[in-house]
Structure formats: structure tokens, C-alpha cells
Amino acid sequence: MGLARLGWTNKYGLTVGMAFIVISPFILALISLFIGQYSLDPVTVLTILFSPVIQADPTWTEVQANVIFNIRIPRILGAFLIGGGLSIAGAVYQSLFRNPMVSPDILGVSSGAGFGAAVAILFSLPLLIIEGSAFFFGLLSVGFAMTLARIYKGESILVLVLSGIIMGSFFTALISLVKFVADPTSKLPAITYWLMGSLSAVSMPDIHFAILFILPGSVYCMIIGWRLNAFSLGDEEAGALGVDTRRMKHILILISTMITAYSVCICGIIGWIGLVIPHLGRMIVGPDNARLIPASFFLGAAYLILIDNIARNATTAEIPLGILTAIVGVPFFAYIMAKRDVGWT
Amino acid sequence: MLSIKNGGFWYKPGQEIFKDVSFSLKRGEILCILGPNGIGKSTLLKCCGRVLPVRTGEVCIEGKEITKWSRQKLAQKVGYVPQAHKIVFPFSVLQLVLLGRTPHISAYSRPGSKDFEIAINAMKSVGIEHLKDAPVNRISGGECQLAMIARALTQEPNILILDEPTNHLDFGNQVRVLLILDKLSKERDISIIMSSHYPDHTFLLSCQVGIMQNRTVSLVGHAEEVVTENSLEDTYQLPIGVHYISQAHRNVCVPSYP
Numbered sequence: 353m354g355l356a357r358l359g360w361t362n363k364y365g366l367t368v369g370m371a372f373i374v375i376s377p378f379i380l381a382l383i384s385l386f387i388g389q390y391s392l393d394p395v396t397v398l399t400i401l402f403s404p405v406i407q408a409d410p411t412w413t414e415v416q417a418n419v420i421f422n423i424r425i426p427r428i429l430g431a432f433l434i435g436g437g438l439s440i441a442g443a444v445y446q447s448l449f450r451n452p453m454v455s456p457d458i459l460g461v462s463s464g465a466g467f468g469a470a471v472a473i474l475f476s477l478p479l480l481i482i483e484g485s486a487f488f489f490g491l492l493s494v495g496f497a498m499t500l501a502r503i504y505k506g507e508s509i510l511v512l513v514l515s516g517i518i519m520g521s522f523f524t525a526l527i528s529l530v531k532f533v534a535d536p537t538s539k540l541p542a543i544t545y546w547l548m549g550s551l552s553a554v555s556m557p558d559i560h561f562a563i564l565f566i567l568p569g570s571v572y573c574m575i576i577g578w579r580l581n582a583f584s585l586g587d588e589e590a591g592a593l594g595v596d597t598r599r600m601k602h603i604l605i606l607i608s609t610m611i612t613a614y615s616v617c618i619c620g621i622i623g624w625i626g627l628v629i630p631h632l633g634r635m636i637v638g639p640d641n642a643r644l645i646p647a648s649f650f651l652g653a654a655y656l657i658l659i660d661n662i663a664r665n666a667t668t669a670e671i672p673l674g675i676l677t678a679i680v681g682v683p684f685f686a687y688i689m690a691k692r693d694v695g696w697t
Numbered sequence: 698m699l700s701i702k703n704g705g706f707w708y709k710p711g712q713e714i715f716k717d718v719s720f721s722l723k724r725g726e727i728l729c730i731l732g733p734n735g736i737g738k739s740t741l742l743k744c745c746g747r748v749l750p751v752r753t754g755e756v757c758i759e760g761k762e763i764t765k766w767s768r769q770k771l772a773q774k775v776g777y778v779p780q781a782h783k784i785v786f787p788f789s790v791l792q793l794v795l796l797g798r799t800p801h802i803s804a805y806s807r808p809g810s811k812d813f814e815i816a817i818n819a820m821k822s823v824g825i826e827h828l829k830d831a832p833v834n835r836i837s838g839g840e841c842q843l844a845m846i847a848r849a850l851t852q853e854p855n856i857l858i859l860d861e862p863t864n865h866l867d868f869g870n871q872v873r874v875l876l877i878l879d880k881l882s883k884e885r886d887i888s889i890i891m892s893s894h895y896p897d898h899t900f901l902l903s904c905q906v907g908i909m910q911n912r913t914v915s916l917v918g919h920a921e922e923v924v925t926e927n928s929l930e931d932t933y934q935l936p937i938g939v940h941y942i943s944q945a946h947r948n949v950c951v952p953s954y955p
Contacts, residue, residue, distance in 0.1 A: 447786070451785065575805045581796055585793075588748045592777040594768045594800035638789075639786035640788070
């Protein structure tokens, strides 16, 4: 029952399903505004929310407004953009590499960015530098992987993925090295916690950059969705269909890398979403990327908003997102997979 | 329509796959390449469709060198159907066939109702319209082959390049595919270049034949002239008889079995 019955095969059903997917993160975002450690009644939240538009006498405290504008809204926007962005990167990579097991960090971006952040934390650098370093090393890792693939003279997907795995392992080892030399009482927990992922430190300037790094790329991927289908035939055939496979591959890798690197740089490593949300999307709207990519974006956004609500409300202490995305996601995904004919065997 | 002059190709310099390959194909003509396994038939076909570049010589489509065509324009002229298909995601057959519209649609756009119509017609012409909604990874190898041919037709090409189109097909479907190709060449004036492991097929199609051996296409001509006992023995290193069967009104090839 439930999702299992949503076998949207006709066009009308698909449109309804798609509309439902698109609306879901917005509804969840609105609900999320009302819940949090600092309790606020819905009326106050709404009055604060609309205070910039309607000139009302402030019946709320400075602290309350601060909670809404500087804590909850950036967090929700962050979850929206990062959840959506990572899911798009995952969906694009799965199509590009013709492999349902691929996630956005397949080319080593997460390990690279994690290393960049860990080093910056080790040297007690300010937050902005930590973020910058994470972003830089994320791009660097993928750059290395692509250079390596070129040295191997391999245009093939397999060589590229292999190079990515090599770079990922290399930077994972470097992360371990940084952890090994870090002060176990202060630096080590900071690094570990950071790597597990959290949206607690997200501020409004982060969101501005997130809009810059995540949104245009995501929109581009949604627009070229249908053309991405040609890659499912393999590079040679896509080329024979008139697609400039090399150029398109490079553009899409750059976009996905930017999205993932920036995600890691403001909220640490959040695994699982980029792997699983595209599958969830495929079960609901099918493999056509023209639908799958937008569906993945909104599903991923909804999923991370939901998870972040659990992270900040379930216990008095924040639960790292990387843990929750998997602990909540695995049973959910296992259930859906058992209920629905996935059809990629 | 399509011609190749002194074409040669190698992956590693000094290890030529083939060289000095020259032949040409007129509008509506079928050319079938025969040759033993591993001789480079697929490579040659890929060079004809610019999937791989020729290292020496030139390939011309409509008199214009193939490298001078833009990707998109070339894809509107030439359809290429490779040998093996491995599609991971469960696209429906219709979605797969629609991909043939790629060269006619801008990168930022989607197929419209006209494109759907062309795709459905292509499926009708190879007789797989009933498979429209079936996922491609659940249909048989033969049905998949037909779907790939339909996809190539959806490109509305003037030239079709098919790498062993009768591979994986049952006895009936092999003949049916040949019939479809024959019809396409005659009714739509499509030039077809294909490879095959069955010399008999060249008699069925009564087409042009190129025999590949010793790193080149050594013989080109009409099936009745080129596919002979001598040339087949040379090619396959086995005595093969070519006999006229009056009931079928054509030649058949019979390999000797000691």
C-alpha cells in the first residue's frame, strides 16, 4: 500500500505526483519554522515573519526575531539547497556514469573537502578560512582525478571513476593523518564532529554563497535533463546522436563538484542523500532525466529539511546529520524497495 | 552518399587494425561487410560513422569530408546502431526510441508531439509498437535490437550503419530484420552499411559485399561475384561450398564438416 500503489503510469497521475513532490519541501520548510529548541508559538512566528512587510508594533523580543531570521531561516534554506543540490549531483552522476551505485563524491570531492576543512581546523583558522579551504580542496581532488584519468589516456567512464576512487582514498588517508596529529581533547572532536555533518553553523552569508554555487548549476541540470538521457546509451552512441559528450561531461562534473564541495564546506559530509534520493525519484517518476532531475531536487530538499528537524529537535544535543540521513533513510529506503518493483536489475 | 578513400586506423601506432580501405556506397544501396572475428569490422563501421576517427585517408558523406560536418548535422544524416547494448536504467522502449530525436532537438528542449509521432512510426516500421511501455532491460535481445534500429530510424538518417544487426536474433527474426533493412533501402532510399557473420545474408539481400581480410577490405562487389567458394575459404579458413538452390532461387553457403 502507500507508496507502493503510486504506480503513476498515466500522464495525469505523473503530473499530480510531480506537483506533490515540488510542493513537499515548501510545506516542510513552513512547518520547520515553528519547531525548535527555543519554543515559539505559531502566531508569534508568523507575526515576526511578516514584520518586514507589514508595519506592526513589535510584540516580540529581539531574541525571538533573532531565532527566526538568523537561525531557523538560514538552516531551513541551507537544508533546502544542500539536500536538493546533492540529490541533483547524485542523479546527474548516476546517469553520466551509467551506474546506479554512484554518489556525488565518487570523484573524491567529499574527501578532498573534508581534508581541507580538517587541516584548517587543526590550525585553528577562522570559519571563513575553513570553508574556503574545504571548497578549494574539494575542487582540487576532482581536478586531480580528472588529470589522472587523462594521464591514463582514458576517456572511458571506468578510468575516470577509478581515478576518483584513488583520489578519494588518498584524501581519506590525509584526513586520518590530520586526525592522528590533532590534539585529542579539543581539535580531534571538532574535526570529527565537523566531518559528520551539521547545519547548526549555517548563517545568512553562507546561504548567499549557496544560492550562487548551488542554484544556477541545479537549474542548468534540470533544463538539460532530457539530453542527459542520451548518456544512458553510452558515450559512443551519445556522440553518434550528435551530443558533444566530452564537453557536456566536463560541464556536468564541474557543476556537481561545485555543489558537493560547497555543501561539504558549510555543513560537513552528508552522505547517503546523493545516492538514495535519485533512486527514490526514479521509483516515483521513472528514469527520464527531464523529470527525474527536478524530482530529485525537491525530494532531496524535503528529505534534508525533515532530517534536520530531527537533528535539532530529537534530543537536547544536536545529532550529526551524516548519522541521521542513514539511520532514518536506510529502513525507509529498504521498505520502499521491498514494496516497489525497482526494475534496474 | 558515403565513401571511404585509403582509410586506415590504429589504436597504437604501428599496429594497424586496417589500412588502404576504399569503397563507396550509393543512395539506397546496402553494403555488407564480411570477415572473421576480430578482423576490425566494428572498428571500420565506427570510422564510417565518425565514432572513431580514421588515422589515414578520408571518409566522405555526400561528398563532404566527415570531420567537416558538425556533430549535430552528421547525426541528422547518419544513424549508428552498435553491437551490444547495456542500458542500466529502466527506460521504456518509447523513451529509448525517442532518443533518436536528439540531433533534431536543442539541448535545452524536450521532444514534442511531432517527435513522438516520428518515434511511434519508426516503431511501427520495425513492428515493435506493442512494446512501447516495456522497460528496455526487461525485453529480449532481439526486441532490443529492433528497438535500437527504430531509434536509429527516428534520427531520420540517409545512411544507416549497423554493427551485426542480426546478432542475438532467432532464425525468424534474423530474416525479418533483413527484410526491414531491404525495405528501408528500397522505399526510403536509405544507404545501409552493415557487418555480418552470415554470408547467406548477402544472398538474401542481394547486396554489395565487402570482404575484410589481411587488414583491409580486399574484395568489394555484388554478392554473386564476391561471395564465392574461394573467397569464403580464404576468409574463414574452411572449405565452404556455395550452391544454387533452385527452390529458393538463390545461392546458399554450406560449410564442410569433416
